[in-house]
Each structure stands twice: as structure tokens, then as C-alpha cells.
Amino acid sequence: MAFLELRDIRKSFGAATAVDTFNLQVERGEFISFLGPSGCGKTTTLRMIAGFEQPTAGQILVNEQDITRRPPNQRNVGMVFQSYALFPNMNVAQNIAFGMTLKRAPKATITQRVSELLALIGLPGLERRYPYQLSGGQQQRVALARALAIEPQVLLLDEPLSALDAKIRVSLRNEIRSIQRKLGITTIYVTHDQEEALSLSDRIVVMNHGRIEQIGTPFQIYNFPQTAFVASFVGTLNVLQARVRNPASGELEIDGQPLTLARPLTDQRTGDTVAIALRPEVIALDGAAGTANRLRGVVEDVTFLGAIVRVRVQVGTEIVNFDMFNNPSLRVPERGQPVTLAFPVESSLLLDDTAEHAKQAVAAAAEAT
């Protein structure tokens, strides 16, 4: 039995549907991310779990209790906001203690718990500071401690790191994860940052236009995306249009060059067009022979990105980007140079959707990021 369950959740604002047929089961202690572009309904869903929005239809269950109609202050759900939302009139200790004082916990217990939590978030001894005396990262840690102080059944984080700068973002996200593991608290984390979602989560829920595109572990989401949207939103991706040569053996062609898929095509016939996805990191120059697919093309552009060098290659009418790891002895191909690209057979993904749809989804995802 799942600890947190969302059943057929739908939310409409007037004529617009923000979230539709949202079904999710979360195990106790699991760390789940809602990932998607802005306006995809991830925050709305989170706010429905918190009780700030009422679902138009559907049920929300925590620990087998239906909390769909329960007001937010009776849900015992901890919330961390993008803007920290510490109470400016209270110092750190008072902020953290707020929820406990409302529950009329004894003073000694509160004092002890506050110092425990401050130790947990790595800010011991800052009880008397006021929010304006803290940096953004410190404020967000205090906000986390405040949410944890009420020992919530579920912890909700709404883009908690978006307002912080890059270095702090990475260190704080690791800290959030280790605290979450230590306390074993069921957590929902909303983000539009795929790196955050991939590095933190037990499972990721990828959302687009109010619907779930895919639910899976970071490994599944990245390596086996089920829709063109997921494939393109998570990581960078080449989407190529190929013509089917022989469905039974999974043979395709791009620009007259043969290409083999790891599995046979069931729904397509010879001459159909399908969309193939290729991650830039699976492609290599010439090199390894064997079972690899090979495509000849012409280098169109080379972009130096520091650790990697991204090369843009024209194959017929299609564009393929691929990455080379940088090192001082690397021989970077030049513009206009003909090259042969090689990639393992199993690394080319067949996207479910039609090729045209896939292109559109990729364009939409590129715009969103």
C-alpha cells in the first residue's frame, strides 16, 4: 500500500485544465521529483497535496486517509518555498519553533528540538539571528528546518534552490538529499532543472501540459524515455527522421545510408517515416568497428564547451550533434571535413510518436528550457 497516493487528480482553472488524470503512488521514505517546463502543472499538483488548491476531481490519500478536503493547516505536510518565506518578525529559533508552539509543545522540548535541527542543517548556534541577517542559502536551510520541525508526514519542496546561485545550489541539494535519507521522510520535489531531478530522485515524474509523460527512475527516464517530450526535455538529444527499409529486421535508412535498430518494428511498414533519438554522448568518430551503426556526414560547426567539445554534423538533411571529451591531445575535426559517425545499435531509440510530432515536441522542449 502506497504511503501517498494521488488518484485521478484533475484541476481546472475556469476553462483551462492545469492538471489532468494525474495518478501517482509514493512509497514511504521515497524521494520523488516533479520535472517539467513552467506551466506544466507540477507546482499546481504540489499545492494540491499541500492543500492550497482544491482538486476539481480526484482523491489524495496519505497513509490511507483521504485528505482531499482537509484544510492545509490540518494536513501535517511540511512545505519549503522558492522564496524561503521565513517570518521576518521572528528570529531563527522562533521560526523553527513556530509549528511546535502551535501544537503547544513544552518549552524545554522546543528548545532542544530547535538546536537539534540547527545542528542537522549545519547552522548551530544561530538561534538569535533574524532572517535578514542570513544569506539566501542559510535562509533556505532554516526554512527546511522549520518544515521538518513539525515532523510532517510528507515534505514538499517547491523549486527550493531556484533563487540561489550555482555553487550553493549543488551543495544544498546534496544536503537536502542526505537529510531526507537520514530522516527517511517521504518527499516531493518540484523542479524544472533536469540535473537536480536526475541527481536527487528515487523516481522522477516528467510532466507536460498538465499530464504525466513518464514516471521512472532517473536511469529509466534518461536512457529509456517513452515519449519524444521526455527524450528531449531530459538531456540533449538528436531527433532524426528515418525511412523504414525492413520492419522485421529493424532496418532503416537516413539519407540513403543504412541503420539498424536493436528491435524489430511492429507497427510500421516499409517506406514509413519514424523518429529516432540519439544522445550526443553515445556517438563517436569512426573508431570502434563491429556491430555499430555508421553514418557519413560533413562537419558543420565545432563548439568548445570546456570539458567537452560539441560537434555539429550534417547528415543528408538531418543535423546530428555529438560530444567529444576534451583533452590536450584531442584532434578536433574541422568545419567542412567529411566524417563518419559511429554509435552502438542499442543506443538509437525509436520514439513512439510520429516523426512530425517528435520534432514539435523537441522544439517545445527547447523553448521551455
Place this chain on the structure above:
Amino acid sequence: MKRASFWSWLWIALGVLYFLLPLIATLNFSLRARRGVLSFDAYRSVFSDSQFYQSFGFSTEMAVLTIIFSVLLLLPTAYWIHLRMRWLRPVVELVTLLPFVIPGIVLVFGLIKTYSGAPFALTGSRFGTNLLLVGGYIVLSFPYMYRSIDTGLRAVDVQTLTEAAQSLGAGWTTILFRVIFPNVRVALLSGAFLTFAIVIGELTLAQYLLGGTQAFGPYLALVGRNKAYEPSALAIISFALIWAAIGIIQLVGRGSPEQRQLGGMR
């Protein structure tokens, strides 16, 4: 650079003169009750008049009641508009500006006409009259009180703070009094001060609702009509009292270190 500073000093000097000259003249005049010498006779006369204390005390009482009830009325209203009914804001702003458009004399006769007979006969009793007076003052204080609170609420992220408090288990009263109220305290104080100043000097409502010189405004008017030096003394005294009130508000407003920062929140 020199030029700029010359002109700015000139304008400051002119402003100070404009402000201080009448005050100095009034002060000077108030000290001349005894022919040929400067004396505090006028002040002595004011302070020996029991009506001064009585009317000032009464008006202070009315002012305090007005402040309490207008805060109780307007803080939740403004809060709710910020939180849930932003579309209502222009309407409420218009309503709170009405006292500038409708003269006090219209307001007071409207009050008397409405509340002198059944079903709301309030003008007959002392309590009823005071109730009407406070009600009228609350309306008069709308523009100042509502705007102060509104400004205060704009400076904090009302919605997120409310949600944070809710998720921690707080109900509406707790949110209003422990989260919202403390964060708009300075704004409330400035609104309270303006209200205080208005009620203390108010003439029309007090004159027509109460009659006589029960309130401070009518008392000032009466003294102004009948005496020579005492009105000036009274003017200086009121001025001093109001400045004392500002000073107290400043002190209270800066009482705790965190309050200084609130202007820059969000």
C-alpha cells in the same frame, strides 16, 4: 557642484522659513498675554481650565477607540484583498477615498438622519452618540488607515507567508495576529498616528453629534472665538503633543532591531 549646493540650501532655507515662521509668530504671540513682558499667562490659563483636560481626554479616548476598531476592520479586509480578492482592490480603494469627496457636514447629517429614529435610534443616548462618533471617525480615517496598511502589506509576501504558516498548522487568527500583524506594525503605527491627529482636531462631527465642547475640536473653536492669547497657546500645546506622539511612534517602531529592516523586505 557649488552651484547645486547653493540652490539646494536656498530651497531648504525657504522651506524651513515657511514652516517655522508661523510657528514662531504663534509662539511669540502666545507669550504676550501680559502687556509689555513675555509670560506664560496664556498657558496657565489653558492648563487651569478643566474643560481643556476633559475635552482632550474625551477626544483621546475616541481616537484610541477609532484606531482599535479601524485596525480590526481594515487589517483583515486589506489582508483578504491581498490574498484572495485582488480584483476588488480598485473598488475598495475608491471607497476608502470617499471621505475626501463627501464633506464631513454631509456625513454627520446623514448619520443623524439615519440614526435618530427607529429602527436605529442611537442619538438619544450618550453611548449611542459616542458609538456614532467613533463610527464616523472610522470612516474619516479610511484613507489614511487603509493606505498605510495596504503599503505595509505590499512590502511583505503575504501569500507565501500565509501558506508557510498554514502548512505549519496555523489557523486564520494565528496568521493574522502572529504573522501578518507584526510585519505591518510600523505601517499600522503611522496609520494610527494620522488617525489620532485627525480625531483630536476634528470639529464638524463632534460639533453636530455632541454639541457643546465635550470634544477637543469644538473646545478649540470655542476658545478661538472668545479669547485672544489662549488659542495660540493651545495651538503650540497641540503641536507639542503631536510631535510627542510622533516621537513615541518612532521609539516603538524601532523598539526591536528586526523592525528596522522590514521596509526592505520581500
